[in-house]
Amino acid sequence: MAEEKKEIGTGFITEVDRYLFNNGKHYEIYEKLGAHPRTYNKEEGMYFAVWAPHAKQIGVVGDFNGWNPDENPMTCLADSGIWEAFVPGLSTGALYKYAITTESGKLLFKADPYAFEAEYRPQTASVTADLSGYEWNDTSWMAKRKKADPMDGPVSIYEVHLGSWRKKNRDEKDGYYTYVEAAHELSDYVEQMGYTHVELLGIAEHPYDGSWGYQVTGYFAPTSRYGTAKEFMYFVDYMHQKGIGVILDWVPAHFPKDAHGLSDFDGKPCYEYSDPRKGEHPDWGTKVFDYSKYEVDNFLIANALYWVEKFHVDGLRVDAVASMLYLDYGRSDGEWVPNKHGRNENLEAIEFFKHLNSIIKDRGNGAMVIAEESTAWPKVTDDPKNDGLGFTFKWNMGWMHDFLEYMKLDPYFRKYNHHKMTFGLTYFTSEKYILVLSHDEVVHLKCSMIEKMPGLLEDKFSNLKVGYTFMLGHPGKKLLFMGQDFGQFHEWDEKTALDWYLADEPLGKDLKDYVRDLLHLYKEYPALYERDYDWEGFSWINANDSEQSIFSFVRYSKDKKDSLLFVLNFTPVERKNYRAGVPKKGSYHLVLNESHGLYQPEDKAPAVPSEEKEWDGKNYSIACPLKPYGVAVYRFKG
Known part of the structure; x- marks a missing residue:
């Protein structure tokens, strides 16, 4: 009988299944290997299958058979390395492992590589489960995702x-x-x-x-x-x-x-x-x-x-x-x-x-599919x-490194490291990048994001606000790790929760509200995302004002209807008379600054008319007074 089963098997895994799997192309193999409710010989139970090409013998063990390796032996399907067994009467929620006898005679107890559920740690058994029957309610989301780029x-x-x-x-x-x-x-x-x-x-x-x-x-x-x-x-x-x-x-x-x-x-x-x-x-x-x-x-x-x-x-x-x-x-x-x-x-x-x-x-x-690739490997x-x-x-790890090295500096020394903020704009079209400030940057004595910032307490928060604004304006998608948006002080520790009370403290709440405004600005203006990898979507106004540590640039939308001008001051020095060149004649409407945050339509955001005064290599310019760590983002047509 055993020999007959070895030839024929249960039939749940077919010859085609084995062929596709052994050639690396069975993309739904998780429907076959693992543990699955099945009916076999008119009995309901649980079917088990595992790939173990070097095993001498395998038994399914669990809380249903006293963890006895001999109680439910598995059969090897010829020339595939796949072993199978059917356990009648078994349902979901059972604990199990595979008891594998090796070629040397050693007995190993292994969790199921294809198990859909596992026992709560520190226990290590697999758990029989049935994933069928869940009624999804995200049809519109999935249809939209399928069409979206x-x-x-x-x-x-x-x-x-x-x-x-x-x-x-x-x-x-x-x-x-x-x-x-x-x-x-x-x-x-x-x-x-x-x-x-x-x-x-x-x-x-x-x-x-x-x-x-x-x-x-x-x-x-x-x-x-x-x-x-x-x-x-x-x-x-x-x-x-x-x-x-x-x-x-x-x-x-x-x-x-x-x-x-x-x-x-x-x-x-x-x-x-x-x-x-x-x-x-x-x-x-x-x-x-x-x-x-x-x-x-x-x-x-x-x-x-x-x-x-x-x-x-x-x-x-x-x-x-x-x-x-x-x-x-x-x-x-x-x-x-x-x-x-x-x-x-x-x-x-x-x-x-x-x-x-x-x-x-x-x-x-x-x-x-997103690559966390930390080198200059081409064509990722x-x-x-x-x-x-x-x-x-x-992930743009190079940008992250340069950005953090710059932001950690005492503002006095930033003028000598201006290139760290501009270098990323020399290669931003070479890959489809995501700008990341991830969990890896706030562990292992690297300090939390707020603690990386120089200066006294208020300076730290002001630094983060202008830094996050630069990140928002820089081409590329965005990522922030939890706690960075309200100024978590402690390094991240997986054992403890974030210090949420900080989000209600004045400085933490102000930062959180400001990041919220940045994120809503981001979604509101296509100029900030629809041409992330297109040279036509970004233009420097002034990349070279290292002496004052000020950066100014433009993000353009595809239709050129609502483009955005960024002017960012990375020092605690007020620049009352700062002037910025602009791409064209017209009105420049302030949509965000460091103290007000995002201007809503009802806020009557200030409109600044351009002047026919050459500046930054442009024929027109605007007066743009900047406070210490000042931020000014303007909307304009064109």
């Missing part, structure tokens, strides 16, 4: 760690908000502030809080810290109903060595490279995915599509891209293996990215047909 739309991202954004005063589950609770409170805040998207750190299941979700053991399981898989569906659904997109951080670069995870899954390197010079990150103590294996590529690409299509997420921010592209990343001489050309590019990872991004684009669902956001990697956007 994020390149010429507003994208302002609020980066969030759910576990520390807010906490409830309770001991249950560490005080975490559930996905449902967070959906309501977070969407209210994001909607009020004017962000277009939230980006969530660490949603895939991970054992260690301090990894922030970047060392994953359950790639298909939304972390149980905040609830169930269907409750996470509710989170995304509710955000969409409130007009807010959801981006997830995604980690195809590496995985931890925890005993229940992917490391040496069936007793041998399975998901990772077998050569430790390629298969391990020395600095991180983690394993590297083997992108030469079709089944591993299939696991990752199907996982990306799983979040996009099953959970309707609007984008994936791919972590640690550089570590995947370079074979010598974080490695000394003798610790890495050159490619077949004798160079340091990981050719398999490059092909993986081209495959991943091509498939997501070809599915036509409008999802973004170019089409794979042009030998690009195919990402939608790339």
Whole structure:
């Protein structure tokens, strides 16, 4: 009977399924591998399937069979490395693992790589779940997303760690908000502030809080810290109903060595490279995915599509891209293996990215894929047909570094570092960039954003206001980490909530209201987003006023109806007689400054007529008095 089952199997995984998976092209393999409610031989139960090509024997174990490896043995489907078993009478909510006997006879207990849910940490079992039956209410959002082009739309991202954004005063589950609770409170805040998207750190299941979700053991399981898989569906659904997109951080670069995870899954390197010079990150103590294996590529690409299509997420921010592209990343001489050309590019990872991004684009669902790539690797956001990697956007780490180095300086020394703020405008069209001030910049003794600023307390807040205004005007989409918009003083700590009381203090409230005004200004004026990667969308008025540390520039809309002039003073010195050149004759309407914030129509914003007085190489100019750390943004026609 056993031999007959080995030949025929249950039929749930077909020969076509096995062929596609073993060739890296079964993009819905999560519907086959893992645990799924099924009816077999007229009995209802749970079907299990796992890829473990080196295993000698496998049994499904759990709270339903006393964790006995012999109670529910699995059968290997010939020539595929896939094992399967059907457990009659079993339903959702059961705890389980795979008891894998290796070729050497060692017994391993592994969580299911394709599990849809996981046990609450520190426990490590997988949980049987059924994702069918959720009724989505975001049809209009998904239809709009499918047609939209994020390149010429507003994208302002609020980066969030759910576990520390807010906490409830309770001991249950560490005080975490559930996905449902967070959906309501977070969407209210994001909607009020004017962000277009939230980006969530660490949603895939991970054992260690301090990894922030970047060392994953359950790639298909939304972390149980905040609830169930269907409750996470509710989170995304509710955000969409409130007009807010959801981006997830995604980690195809590496995985931890925890005993229940992917490391040496069936007793041998399975998901990772077998050569430790390629298969391990020395600095991180983690394993590297083997992108030469079709089944591993299939696991990752199907996982990306799983979040996009099953959970309707609007984008994936791919972590640690550089570590995947370079074979010598974080490695000394003798610790890495050159490619077949004798160079340091990981050719398999490059092909993986081209495959991943091509498939997501070809599915036509409008999802973004964002590269956190920290080097000058070329064509990250170019089409794979042009030998690009195919990402939608790339984090602009160079801009972030230059911006923060400039902002940290005592204002007296800024005139000697003026180029740090202008350099980003020499290459802003080379990739499709997102300007980021992320969680990585406010941890590990780097100081919070407000504490990076020079001067006394009020100076710090004034610095941030003018700095954020420069960021808003600079071409590229935007990202701020939670707490940066109201002046969180402490470095971010995943164990504690943000100091929300600061948002009600005078300086914190003023900063938060000002950032809100910036974000609403951003969405109101297409000049700030629809030509982010077009030389015609940006023009300097004066990039060289280093002595006064003042920058002036224009952002143009496509129709030239409402363009914006920015004049920004990065010193605590008042410039009562400052004059700025303007592109044309006409009236320049003040729409935002540092003290009033955003002018509404009923506020009767001041209109400044141009004068026929040559300035900054222009035939016309306006008087533009600037207060210390003064900001002036003007609207004009043309």
